[in-house]
Amino acid sequence: MKYYAPKGLSDILPEEIPYWHAVEGEVRSAMSSYNYREIRTPMMEKTEVFARGVGEDTDVVSKEMYTFDDKGGRSMTLRPENTASVVRAYLEHKFFGKEELSKWYYVGPMFRYEAPQKGRSRQFHQYGAEAIGSDDPALDAELITLAIDILTSLGLEDVGLKLNSIGCPADREDYIEELVSYLEPKQEGLCADCQERLTTNPLRILDCKNETCQEIVKDGPVMTDHLCEDCQVHFDEVKSYLGELEVDYVIEPKLVRGLDYYTKTVFEVFSEDLGAQDALVGGGRYDGLVELFGGEPTPAVGFAGGIERLVLLLEELERVSHSGEGLDLYVATIDEESKKVAVKIQRELRKVGLITEVDYLGKSLQGQLGYADRYDAKYTAILGPRELEDDELTLRNMESGDQIKVSLDNYVEDIGKRITD
Ligand SMILES: [Zn+2]
Numbered sequence: 439m440k441y442y443a444p445k446g447l448s449d450i451l452p453e454e455i456p457y458w459h460a461v462e463g464e465v466r467s468a469m470s471s472y473n474y475r476e477i478r479t480p481m482m483e484k485t486e487v488f489a490r491g492v493g494e495d496t497d498v499v500s501k502e503m504y505t506f507d508d509k510g511g512r513s514m515t516l517r518p519e520n521t522a523s524v525v526r527a528y529l530e531h532k533f534f535g536k537e538e539l540s541k542w543y544y545v546g547p548m549f550r551y552e553a554p555q556k557g558r559s560r561q562f563h564q565y566g567a568e569a570i571g572s573d574d575p576a577l578d579a580e581l582i583t584l585a586i587d588i589l590t591s592l593g594l595e596d597v598g599l600k601l602n603s604i605g606c607p608a609d610r611e612d613y614i615e616e617l618v619s620y621l622e623p624k625q626e627g628l629c630a631d632c633q634e635r636l637t638t639n640p641l642r643i644l645d646c647k648n649e650t651c652q653e654i655v656k657d658g659p660v661m662t663d664h665l666c667e668d669c670q671v672h673f674d675e676v677k678s679y680l681g682e683l684e685v686d687y688v689i690e691p692k693l694v695r696g697l698d699y700y701t702k703t704v705f706e707v708f709s710e711d712l713g714a715q716d717a718l719v720g721g722g723r724y725d726g727l728v729e730l731f732g733g734e735p736t737p738a739v740g741f742a743g744g745i746e747r748l749v750l751l752l753e754e755l756e757r758v759s760h761s762g763e764g765l766d767l768y769v770a771t772i773d774e775e776s777k778k779v780a781v782k783i784q785r786e787l788r789k790v791g792l793i794t795e796v797d798y799l800g801k802s803l804q805g806q807l808g809y810a811d812r813y814d815a816k817y818t819a820i821l822g823p824r825e826l827e828d829d830e831l832t833l834r835n836m837e838s839g840d841q842i843k844v845s846l847d848n849y850v851e852d853i854g855k856r857i858t859d
């Protein structure tokens with residue numbers, strides 16, 4: 439073996455695809471019933487789109503981006519997330535003048551240079567929704583229920599919600615000041631990363647995975663004590679809509695999310711189906727982002743979910759059929775001449791939607807029947823010199839072993855009816 443996929447990048451093999459189709463299918467159907475339309479942005483952008491939109495001091499931008507100069511000497515970056523690109527596209531195509539509220543979704547690969555581990559690949563896949571143009575708390579609640587409904591429709595049973603508000607930039611400035619003065623005397627105890635974050639991005643200390651950091655932060659000040667009246671009312675309204683929608687939640691005062699652009703509502707949706715509480719979906723409001731990109735102040739809210747982790751969970755829970763679809767019909771042949779007829783028959787049956795296969799491996803009739811069995815064929819059609827002479831084929835029900843003759847004049851309708859019955 440000479441060639442391997444680059445470290446941290448993985449193939450999604452045919453046997454895993456049924457899970458991917460299940461996830462992507464539920465995402466598309468839920469998104470359209472919630473009236474979100476799909477947008478597809480390029481997989482790379484000018485680096486400044488992410489530097490600006492995601493934030494220079496975030497781990498994503500400072501450590502995890504795939505950035506390179508193209509042949510024209512422009513700095514380009516493979517998208518590490520999609521919200522910044524969506525906002526760039528919203529402004530570039532002047533949607534602010536075309537629709538009052540843009541409700542969009544996306545599904546696709548993102549790239550981050552992270553330590554690879556189970557369920558985390560350097561090319562990973564996300565689905566997400568963005569609603570740009572309204573600060574209505576009912577819209578925050580809509581996004582949250584959308585994220586939950588996708589997971590429950592995939593068969594997850596214990597789906598939970600963590601909720602917080604990180605207020606507006608002024609509230610945050612207030613809070614950060616108090617947080618820093620609380621942490622400074624204790625900074626010796628923080629991990630090296632957090633000691634640096636104390637000056638660059640103190641909020642990120644709240645979601646550091648290091649246990650001593652968590653311990654120190656536990657008794658610190660909480661964001662929700664620093665909300666201005668406007669942000670407090672908004673947060674209360676979000677909670678009240680969630681109440682109307684009968685969505686349970688836990689207020690998680692340390693939840694800040696890793697990206698700089700969030701304001702007010704932040705949330706994570708997680709599954710307890712396997713005991714762990716890893717977030718499957720994260721999102722929040724980003725009222726400042728459109729303006730940061732040079733647009734008019736425009737409120738917005740969105741979320742993103744990781745597909746790899748969800749697929750792993752579904753595989754372990756065995757909630758999705760993983761066998762894929764079997765063959766409807768295998769067309770077995772005995773000689774060259776019958777094979778020429780078989781490929782024609784196969785094409786006609788494929789046109790009416792049947793899944794069919796013929797022999798491409800030069801197998802004996804016995805071998806072909808074995809192959810049909812292995813691919814779960816419901817029926818096998820057998821064609822040989824005798825059948826051709828009588829202008830018919832032999833149709834064998836692979837489950838019962840029963841065989842009947844079917845005229846070649848009317849086989850499409852005849853076989854189609856038997857298989858769909
Ligand atoms: Zn505020």
Ligand SMILES: [Zn+2]
Nearest residue numbers: 629632646651
């Ligand atoms: Zn830390």
